[in-house]
Amino acid sequence: VMTQSPDTLSVSPGERATLSCRASQSVSTNLAWYQQRPGQAPRLIIFGASTRATGIPARFSGSGSGTEFTLTISSLQSEDFAVYYCQHYRTFGQGTKVEIK
Amino acid sequence: QVQLQESGPGLVKPSETLSLTCDVSGGSISGYYWSWIRQPPGKGLEYIGYSYYSGSTHYHPSLKSRATISVDTSKNQFFLNLNSVTAADTAVYFCARVSIFAVNWYFDLWGRGTLVTVSS
Numbered sequence: 001v002m003t004q005s006p007d008t009l010s011v012s013p014g015e016r017a018t019l020s021c022r023a024s025q026s027v028s029t030n031l032a033w034y035q036q037r038p039g040q041a042p043r044l045i046i047f048g049a050s051t052r053a054t055g056i057p058a059r060f061s062g063s064g065s066g067t068e069f070t071l072t073i074s075s076l077q078s079e080d081f082a083v084y085y086c087q088h089y090r091t092f093g094q095g096t097k098v099e100i101k
Numbered sequence: 102q103v104q105l106q107e108s109g110p111g112l113v114k115p116s117e118t119l120s121l122t123c124d125v126s127g128g129s130i131s132g133y134y135w136s137w138i139r140q141p142p143g144k145g146l147e148y149i150g151y152s153y154y155s156g157s158t159h160y161h162p163s164l165k166s167r168a169t170i171s172v173d174t175s176k177n178q179f180f181l182n183l184n185s186v187t188a189a190d191t192a193v194y195f196c197a198r199v200s201i202f203a204v205n206w207y208f209d210l211w212g213r214g215t216l217v218t219v220s221s
Contacts, residue, residue: 029205032205034146042146042195044208047202053209085146090148090161092147095145
């Protein structure tokens, strides 16, 4: 089971956002993060816990191993307000919605 | 670049079979795993299953008895059949490519998704 926190994160543009994902047992670094904007398909942003996917801006960073993982968006842009999911193999977290404060 | 596109009926009657196609363009379907994922309205992502291009499959335990995923390499397409549908199967259905790098397993390409409503 993958558990994300918080369910909703209210952040002002330009501020830092920190999202968490916890695994019920160790997954090493086999963890990915996805961004889903309203009405769109999910987009891979991080794989291997910390490797940015092609075309993903440097303001997105991932960290962690074992059971605790973090996605950090260093300075939120308008296009970053979305729902973010973590994933391990065939299991997704429930998502964190990043909304404008 | 490789693109995925889902197609199929937007409305299916209860107890009937949901059938979707994913067209893979800009690259070969060979050598990869191909997956279906769904998202009920207002909810999160749910893995349905995958098929390797050569035919081996895996399904979510809760859907294993109803879902079938297949691949047609000659047409660069893969398919989802889900039988005995109910209203709980109403969702946006996404097709996706699975990438495996070292021990990492992730969905690196997604279709835009297609909404399937189960209703009489």
